[in-house]
Amino acid sequence: MICCTKCFNDIQIKSVIKSIGNREEHCPLCRRTDVYIYDTVTNKDLENLFEDLLEIYSQGTEENGHITTTLTQELTDTWEIFDLEKEQVYKLLKEICPSLYAEKPSLFSNTIIVSEYSDVEYMEKNSIMRCNDWDEFVKEITEEIRYHTDLLNKESFSQILRLLEFPLPNDRKVYYRARIVNNLYYRPEDIGAPPKEKASDGRANSKGIPCLYLASDEETASKEIRAGLHDKLSIGEFTPNRQLKIIDLMDIDKISPFGISNPQFLYVNKRHLKRIGKELSKTLRSNSSSLEYLPTQYISDFIKSLGYDGIKYKSTLNPKGYNLAIFDVESFDVCDVKNYTIDSINTNLKIERD
Numbered sequence: 001m002i003c004c005t006k007c008f009n010d011i012q013i014k015s016v017i018k019s020i021g022n023r024e025e026h027c028p029l030c031r032r033t034d035v036y037i038y039d040t041v042t043n044k045d046l047e048n049l050f051e052d053l054l055e056i057y058s059q060g061t062e063e064n065g066h067i068t069t070t071l072t073q074e075l076t077d078t079w080e081i082f083d084l085e086k087e088q089v090y091k092l093l094k095e096i097c098p099s100l101y102a103e104k105p106s107l108f109s110n111t112i113i114v115s116e117y118s119d120v121e122y123m124e125k126n127s128i129m130r131c132n133d134w135d136e137f138v139k140e141i142t143e144e145i146r147y148h149t150d151l152l153n154k155e156s157f158s159q160i161l162r163l164l165e166f167p168l169p170n171d172r173k174v175y176y177r178a179r180i181v182n183n184l185y186y187r188p189e190d191i192g193a194p195p196k197e198k199a200s201d202g203r204a205n206s207k208g209i210p211c212l213y214l215a216s217d218e219e220t221a222s223k224e225i226r227a228g229l230h231d232k233l234s235i236g237e238f239t240p241n242r243q244l245k246i247i248d249l250m251d252i253d254k255i256s257p258f259g260i261s262n263p264q265f266l267y268v269n270k271r272h273l274k275r276i277g278k279e280l281s282k283t284l285r286s287n288s289s290s291l292e293y294l295p296t297q298y299i300s301d302f303i304k305s306l307g308y309d310g311i312k313y314k315s316t317l318n319p320k321g322y323n324l325a326i327f328d329v330e331s332f333d334v335c336d337v338k339n340y341t342i343d344s345i346n347t348n349l350k351i352e353r354d
């Protein structure tokens with residue numbers, strides 16, 4: 001059976017198929033064009049990868065609090081590995097793993113479980129939420145114990161974060177920070193993070209603790225401050241003055257299960273990671289209660305306590321862009337401030353030089 005890079009969402013799998021180097025115009029399975037193909041008859045590179053992942057599953061039913069599911073559902077919904085219909089996934093999987101299918105055909109079609117999920121001891125040690133429930137964690141930090149909750153399993157969460165580390169090089173890449181102005185424009189020395197007396201609650205910082213929020217591009221920066229038609233803006237251009245170590249939370253819920261030694265660890269935390277990803281991309285208004293910021297502040301503060309320099313997260317107001325929250329506000333220099341007026345308001349917010 002022939003499939004291709006575009007039959008998959010998973011980046012590891014895509015890169016394995018691409019590295020084989022068979023470029024074709026057309027994929028007979030997903031019908032997409034300009035693809036790298038994988039032939040299950042002659043290529044065997046994916047077999048071990050899938051066999052290792054499938055090892056975490058065993059055939060089982062709903063007894064003893066297990067969550068039951070099917071393999072195709074797991075691979076498409078939980079892991080989001082394939083970009084195909086479930087029916088196609090089932091057929092393709094049998095062809096990718098012929099030996100495993102011959103040995104355990106029921107694993108492919110019957111209900112399956114991950115036994116660790118109902119192993120209390122394993123879950124206590126490995127789930128990033130000791131209570132196994134994000135809402136309970138949020139309730140505790142907002143209503144009961146704010147600073148010393150034991151519900152976040154710091155060791156497990158640190159392990160997850162190591163999978164999301166990336167270096168932000170000290171190159172000349174420019175990041176942006178926008179402010180709405182009345183008449184006087186911002187000067188370079190004033191466009192940075194506010195001093196601690198003026199630092200208000202943000203997604204990644206508590207009141208009184210400065211944090212430098214930057215955007216990937218000017219449009220995202222202006223949308224993040226909800227600039228509207230005819231607003232005048234000062235947009236500061238910033239570059240890092242040292243190499244930084246950042247945690248990329250944009251795809252926290254899309255970590256590939258391939259290439260890690262213990263996919264069951266990722267599996268038992270998948271639900272929480274999806275939830276954290278959702279919380280991080282929640283739109284907050286400038287008049288949001290400081291309690292609404294608490295969960296993401298808690299997560300960011302923990303990341304900061306581990307010595308990381310900042311986080312990268314999706315822009316909820318501009319899907320094409322992203323944001324950085326930088327903990328050390330001195331680690332970026334302002335290289336310029338440009339002034340603009342917004343002259344049209346539509347999905348492609350246009351900014352005209354003033």
Ligand SMILES: [Zn+2]
Pocket residue numbers: 003004005006007027028029030031032035
């Ligand atoms: Zn395809």
